[in-house]
Structures are given as C-alpha cells and as structure tokens.
Amino acid sequence: MLGIILRAKIRTPPDDTAHLMPLLNLFNKKRWLDLEDAWTEYMLEDGHDIEPVLALLQAARERKETARLMTLIREHYEALKSASRFEDAATIIGKALLGGGSPGELGDFLFEATEMAWSDEPWWPLYVETTGFAPGCSDVRKAWEAFANLKAFAPGAVIFHPSGWGLGQVQRVDLETREIHIKFANGRPDHFPFTTAVDIFEVLEEGDLRALVLLDPDRLKDLIKKDPLEVVRAILARNHGRITVPLLRNAMAQLGVAGPGFTAWWRKARKEAEKSEWFEVIGTAQKAQIRLLSKAADPAESLRRQLERSPSLGDALSRVRDLLSGKNVEQELADVGVEVLGVLAEEENEPLPHRLASWMLIREQTGGQTPEPLKRLAEDSLNDPDVNAVPALWDLFGMFTAMRDQERCLSLLKEIMGEDKWLDDGAKNLKHAPTGMARPLVDALLADGRLDVLTEHYRGLLARPMRNPQAFVALAELAEKGKIENAGSSSAQRLHAMLQLAVYLKNEAGASSPLARAHKRLVTLLTSGEPQLVDSLCRDCDLEALRTAHLIVENGADVTLDRAFTHVIAAIAPEIFKAGERPFWESETLWTTRSGLARRQAELRELLEVKIPNNAEAIGRAASYGDLSENSEWDAALEEQRNLTTRASEIEAEVSKAGLIENATIPEGVVAPGTKVRFVEAESGDERTMRILGPWDTIEEGVISYRSPLAMGMLGKRKGQTANLKLPSGELEVDILEVDALELPV
Secondary structure, three states: OHHHHHHHHHOOOHHHHHHHOHHHHHHHOOOHHHHHHHHHHHHOOOOOOOHHHHHHHHHHHHOOOHHHHHHHHHHHHHHHHHOOOHHHHHHHHHHHHHOOOOHHHHHHHHHHHHHHHHOOOOOHHHHHHHHOOOOOOOOHHHHHHHHHHHHHOOOOOEEEEOOOOEEEEEEEEEOOOOEEEEEEOOOOEEEEEHHHHHHHOEEOOOOOOHHHHHHOHHHHHHHHHHOHHHHHHHHHHOOOOEEEHHHHHHHHHOOOOOOHHHHHHHHHHHHHHHHOOOEEEEOOOOOOEEEEOOOOOOHHHHHHHHHHOOOOHHHHHHHHHHHHOOOOOOHHHHHHHHHHHHHHOOOOOOOHHHHHHHHHHHHHHOOOOOOHHHHHHHHHHHHOOOOOOOOHHHHHHHOOOOHHHHHHHHHHHHHHHOOOOHHHHHHHOHHHOOHHHHHHHHHHHHHOOOHHHHHHHHHHHHHOHHHOHHHHHHHHHHHHOOOOOOOOOOHHHHHHHHHHHHHHHHHHHOOOOOOHHHHHHHHHHHHOOOOOHHHHHHHOOOHHHHHHHHHHHHOOOOHHHHHHHHHHHHHHOHHHHOOOOOOHHHOOOEEEOHHHHHHHHHHHHHHHHHHHHHHHHHHHHHHHOOOHHHOHHHHHHHHHHHHHHHHHHHHHHHHHOEEEHHHOOOOOOEOOOOEEEEEEEOOOOOEEEEEEEOOOOOOOOOEEEOOOHHHHOOOOOEOOOEEEEEEOOEEEEEEEEEEEEOOOOO
16 A cells, blocks of 8 residues: 555656645745735645645744744644544644644644544554653653654554664554564564664655665666656655755665666756756756755756856866756757856856866857857967977867867867968977877878878887877877888887887876777787787897886786787797896896885976976066077076976986886895895994895985995895995995895885
C-alpha cells in the first residue's frame, strides 16, 4: 500500500499543485492581511487538504515566525474539530508546536485532538505511557515528538538508519513486549524496544524516494534515469525546498547513485532544472544551490539573474559552457547566456584568460563574429613591437587555456592578418603555437607545401622538444612518414629526443593535461608499425647511444613504450642489462637523486615562467622610453635576457641528460654515486664520512658530488683499498674503511 502512495506522490506534476501555493506565497511576501483572508477562506472549504498549511508552518518554523500565525492556527484547529477531522487537527497543532509555537497555548488543543483521534486504538495507553505524552507532562514539545515518532512505526512503514542497519520495513508492533519488529534490506530480521526504535530510526514520510530502494527498486531506477527533475523535487521536499550539491550527492548516494554515476546524473538533472520554471540553480556545477520555487518563473530571466550574481566571470563562463553543451538548448537561454557573458567580460578587473575564453565562446555562438574587445586586443598585440622572446600576438594566443579555444585562434589569426599573410606569420611562429593550435598549423603548412619551413622547425625542436611538445610530435610523425626531411638528424638524435619527451610527458603532463594527447600520439608513433619505429631507430644506433636511451627510459616511460624498448634492446644489445661491464657513472648521464632533479627542474621553471617573462616586461618598458641608442635600461635588460636564456638552455641540456641514482644498479661494497663512504687520511689520521650523490644534491652537510675531485678519486674503490685523490690543494692519500649503499626514497 505504501508503494502505491509513494508512486502517486512522486508523479504529481507541479501544475497540479499550483492551487496549493497561494498561502506560502503570501507568507513569503509578508502580505499578512491577504494571508489571513486566504487562509480563512481555505480552512472553511469542505474536505480541504492540510498539506499547504503544513508547508506554510514549515516555512514559518525556518523563519521563526510561528508566533505571528497563532490566531489562524487556533481557528483552523476549531474548523477541523467541528468537521470531526481530529487527526488533521492534531497534525497541524503538532507541527505548529514543533515549529516554535507556545506549549501553553497549544498543549491543551493537542491533548484534546490526539485523544479524540486515537484513544480508541489498542496501542494508545502504551504509547502514552512510553512517551509521557499526557496533560501535565513537563515538556509537551518533547513528549509530542516522541509520541508522533512512535505512532509512525506502523506495519509496512519504511525506516532508515544512517549507518549500520540502513533501510528496513516494519513487520509488526508487539504491544505485549513493547517491541517493534523490523526486516532490513539485507534480509535480516530484528526487534527493538519502543524507546530504542524512536531514538535511532527515522520513519520515512510519503514521497521519500529512499523507501523505493526497498519497495520498488526497478521503479526507482527508471525514475532516476528518465525523470531526474522529479527525483530532485522529491529530495527538495524533505530538505525544505533548498539543497546544495554536496547534500544532494549524499542524498543520491542513499539511492544508490554515487561517484561518476552521480556526476553524469547531476549534469543531466541540472540542465533540465535550468530550463524549468519551477527550479532555480545558483552557482557552479560543484558548488550549486538548488531551490524549488513556490511559483513559476521565467527560465531566461532566472538565468540572467543568476549569471549576473555569479561570484566571478570564471563561474559564469563555466555555467554558460555547461548550458550550451547540452542537447536541444533553447535559443532564448543561449542568447541570454551569451549576452550576459559579454557584459561580464568587459570588466577589466576579471582575469584576462577568463575574458578571452568568454569572447571566444561568444564568437563561436555568433557564427564566427569576433567580439569587438577581442578584435581590438588582437590587433593591438599584432602592432606591438616584437621586443619579447614571443611576439605579443602569439603570447596572447597562449593565454587561451582551453585546447578548443587555442585551435580557434587559427581562424582568429586569419581574420586579423588576412588570407594572404596569416600563413606566413604562422610559418614564422610555429614554435610559439599553443598546444591546441600547433597541429592544425602544421597541417595548414603541409597543405600549402611549405616543407622546408616544417623541416627547419623540426631541426630546432629536435634539440629542445619540450619547448613545444605538440608541434614536435606532429613534425616527427611527418618526418618518420617521409613527408618532410629528417633535418639532417641521426637515428640516435631522433630516438633520444622522442624518448626524452615521452618520459617528460609521462611524468610531468599528467593524464588530464592538454598534453596528454601529444603523449599518446608519441607513444603510438614509437610503438606502432611493423617493424616498430623504436625498433628501427634502435637498430641504427651504436652501443653508447643505446645506453643513453636506456637511461632515459629508466626515468619513467609509458609501460607500452618501456616494454617495446626493452624487447628490442634485449634482442640487439643484451649487454646493456649486464652489470659490471662499465661503471654507470662513467656514461654521459648526469646522475642525481629524484629530489635533486626536482630542484633543478624547479629552477628551470622559475627561469622560464618568472624571470624570463619579467625580463621581457622590463625590455618592453625600456623600449617605451624611446631612443634605444642611449637607453641604459634597454642595454641592461637585453644583457639580462641573454644571461637568462643562456642559463635556461644550459639547465635544459643538463636535465635532458639526467639519470636517477634511485634507478641505477649500485655494485655492492663499491664507492659509487648513492653510497656512504668512511675513510681516513693516511698522513694526518683524520677520519671522515661522506655521502656521494649528484651535483644537485649537495645542499646538505656531508654530501659531495660524484663529479667532485674528492669523490672521483674514490669511485670504484672497495673497503680496505687505498685511493690517491688529486685535489686543487694537492694530492691526498686515503684508506677506505667502510662503504654502504644509501637508502634513498623511491
């Protein structure tokens, strides 16, 4: 029976409840005289539903204004009493009492109504005794709440325990033992004393979807899939008409929808709610608040208000993007979103990347019509003198953070420069193209037959593939397919460049990075074909080049690439895997610990992302002073630029040759990078202990670089051996006392 009631409740459309809203509307607008007239008229209707009054009393409870309604509450009680509707009378008085009504004013009415409604029931004396709900009790409100809760434990009622037992259904109420027998969703039956059941269980009200988990799971599953707004409406009903996304997520988890399932469901439900005249959604997808409106609203105007009240342009942009990404988007809503976004993007205090993304979205939605602010900004950037390492226009393109916006910058470039010049500029600045723009630009240059240009860019990127990974991968694909020249590079050079970039992207870019696509394409390029490209390149390399490639891969390559590389090395140069042929520290690899490498990479990032950009700004300021021939600020800024870029190139070259000591095979009992050695000076008898690591690890006391004269003289020695060290101050003879491998964090 309860399942039938639930289904009927859930299916009630908003239009059918429109006549129930006037009381709540008048209360919310504080039109007290109109509320008094409307309520009085309503309470005199024969057989009227008390649900609108209960909704009104709930709102009054939340606003702590129940006292203002006491006269009308008493009058409604008398009307219900006259109609012998004692249960409804008790329900209204009880709701008012729990909402803050005076126990002194309402207590006698409540006792009278409950006795008239239920005193003939067999459970009445036991429930009164158990809860203490009787005239003269010390706390009428507490006693009534306990009585009402206990009364709700009727056979067939669904109960919920937030932890432990979960959902269950009341099987029977044993008046003799004063116990409630419950069968839980897992099939386990149990029984609880009246007082315990009241304390720990929540009896679910009609319309609570959690009951369907137990009573009709197929119906619930169908409802969640096909009618998400009704699910939202039902959850809002038990949360006083307002809920946040975290609370909604918890509520849906109780219905069996969690994790990615909730994310997908909420995306659909939110879009439908935004189109509905009965819901208001405020905030971003993860921080939204959903409200059930008491009267229908214009969705377009509601969206306008919400966007205008957005905390930031970024929040509004995210909201409009979500709206426009759905199917069958109403044009009126799309127009409002684009219009408000355009206004918000004019605020100069908003971050420029958000303004750029907003303008590009508007451009897309208006059929390629570039907003004037974006057009002016692009034209001004084009006309800026190229005093920076990156031309101003291409620096602007790089400020677009979304891949799809970067790709659309290609059409913006055509518009700004014209059909006859844009590709010339693209050919010149391919190395500066942002990730989403690089491959389309390469394709355009290839289609125009500019093979020499592509080859020249490939030559530059082979030395520094991390400068523009997406462009490098696109050019490498063309080169290996024979569509452009290999830029005079050897197989070893190409192999090392590709492996370095593959390891970099695997360890630095991350799966969610825009560069993840470049990483996937690079791995596919190296491991596809018959024979695989990595196989062909390796077979053209000498043993030293293969050793270097092996060290690069050991820094953390993709598992597919690692497997393919290991397979070919095992076939053509198995000696690389054998220890003892040649000390690992004698290779060209620059050995360091993981933390030392991180410090060096951080230094490089500071140069590339902070110091060099700051220097570019300084050059721009100096240029604005005019007459560069006698401009000391200009000369100083240019000198600093040369120093910074040289330093960045040096560190990039060092990092590209780095190998991790943690990954090296350290021979047991031999002085090597990654060991602690205790030795004594033969002449003075002074005993010392040193840890030997990489040149970027010497920030702690007692640590020396394996490339230092002190360490180099001991490398390869064992305990008991003597080493002659050639130091700047002269030769020094030491005896090795002890050698231990260091425990380095992996």
